[in-house]
Amino acid sequence: MTNHIIDGKQIAGKVTEKVKDRVERLKAQGVTPGLAVVLVGNNPASQTYVNNKTKTCEKLGMYSVMIELEETISENALLKHVETLNNDPKIHGILVQLPLPKQIDEDRVIAAISPLKDVDGFHPESVGKMMIGQPTFLSCTPFGIMKLLEYSDVEIAGKHAVIIGRSNIVGKPMGQLLLQKDATVTYCHSKTKDLHTFTKQADILVVATGRAKMIDASYIKEGAVVIDVGINRDENNKLCGDVDFASAQEVASKITPVPGGVGPMTIAMLMENTCLSAENTLTN
Numbered sequence: 084m085t086n087h088i089i090d091g092k093q094i095a096g097k098v099t100e101k102v103k104d105r106v107e108r109l110k111a112q113g114v115t116p117g118l119a120v121v122l123v124g125n126n127p128a129s130q131t132y133v134n135n136k137t138k139t140c141e142k143l144g145m146y147s148v149m150i151e152l153e154e155t156i157s158e159n160a161l162l163k164h165v166e167t168l169n170n171d172p173k174i175h176g177i178l179v180q181l182p183l184p185k186q187i188d189e190d191r192v193i194a195a196i197s198p199l200k201d202v203d204g205f206h207p208e209s210v211g212k213m214m215i216g217q218p219t220f221l222s223c224t225p226f227g228i229m230k231l232l233e234y235s236d237v238e239i240a241g242k243h244a245v246i247i248g249r250s251n252i253v254g255k256p257m258g259q260l261l262l263q264k265d266a267t268v269t270y271c272h273s274k275t276k277d278l279h280t281f282t283k284q285a286d287i288l289v290v291a292t293g294r295a296k297m298i299d300a301s302y303i304k305e306g307a308v309v310i311d312v313g314i315n316r317d318e319n320n321k322l323c324g325d326v327d328f329a330s331a332q333e334v335a336s337k338i339t340p341v342p343g344g345v346g347p348m349t350i351a352m353l354m355e356n357t358c359l360s361a362e363n364t365l366t367n
């Protein structure tokens with residue numbers, strides 16, 4: 084049975100088709116949406132995502148710049164780059180790839196990004212607006228997961244959504260977005276005792292732990308929808324998720340694969356956010 088696999092690549096294609104139309108309309112009005120990606124150091128995994136982002140920008144006719152900085156750069160020097168991008172009218176979205184090297188305080192860098200260009204949705208102002216349900220840039224991964232659920236006709240209201248992981252970029256905002264759609268939300272994390280008790284109750288299970296294949300069928304209720312956010316390498320250096328796909332797909336009613344699940348949606352939503360930011364310059 085393969086028809087219960089949620090095809091993130093295909094759904095991301097549909098989302099980006101719509102973004103492409105919006106980019107064309109913007110260009111007709113003299114505005115080309117522009118994204119700046121700042122990469123500090125040369126972590127090979129980060130390099131792949133960053134390349135994917137740049138490629139997708141090109142495909143959609145958006146402008147993109149990649150700023151590659153030395154691993155040893157000082158916080159102040161990085162902040163100056165952010166300030167330059169804040170003031171650059173060709174740039175509508177700024178993404179500083181995380182994590183950053185130890186000498187740099189991530190919170191300070193995130194806070195330095197103009198909220199008007201915060202297409203990652205990580206700035207405290209964006210997070211605050213999301214919490215109180217005001218329009219703002221939404222964190223791309225949870226936003227992408229909401230789209231995946233929508234395109235896959237997954238009902239959310241009244242369902243029990245269990246999220247494993249409470250990071251600021253994935254787990255926490257994921258719970259908020261599901262709550263806004265009337266799910267009953269439970270957060271689990273590394274200090275949760277007897278994880279099974281919680282996961283076994285989930286109608287929708289979102290796994291974002293960074294622990295390769297830790298969730299197998301034994302954690303999953305028959306018929307649950309399973310969303311795997313993890314991006315890891317297995318013992319053969321192959322990409323794999325936080326869910327043991329072969330095992331979990333036997334009990335899940337719908338499940339996302341890795342690769343080809345959540346990852347492509349993250350990139351699609353980044354493009355949508357950048358396009359929205361460019362549109363905002365016309366209406367503001």
Ligand SMILES: NC(=O)C1=CN([C@@H]2O[C@H](COP(=O)(O)OP(=O)(O)OC[C@H]3O[C@@H](n4cnc5c(N)ncnc54)[C@H](OP(=O)(O)O)[C@@H]3O)[C@@H](O)[C@H]2O)C=CC1
Binds near residue numbers: 248273292
């Ligand atoms: N597909 C995509 O687009 C994206 C994928 N990712 C991937 O998603 C995964 C999670 O990313 P991120 O949220 O940034 O990771 P973090 O490392 O910031 O957070 C991991 C979370 O999982 C919890 N956790 C870790 N181990 C366990 C465990 N054994 N049992 C229960 N909870 C556990 C941690 O708990 P505690 O808080 O107690 O430490 C923490 O809250 C990674 O694999 C990452 O590569 C991330 C972003 C985008």
Ligand SMILES: Nc1nc(=O)c2c([nH]1)NC[C@@H]1CN(c3ccc(C(=O)N[C@@H](CCC(=O)O)C(=O)O)cc3)C=[N+]21
Binds near residue numbers: 182343
């Ligand atoms: N400021 C910031 N914003 C981020 O959004 C951000 C970040 N930092 N740091 C790292 C994580 C991770 N992340 C991914 C994006 C796309 C894929 C993706 O496209 N994955 C493909 C496969 C890619 C491959 O082949 O390696 C897939 O799952 O099919 C994965 C992971 C964004 N992140």
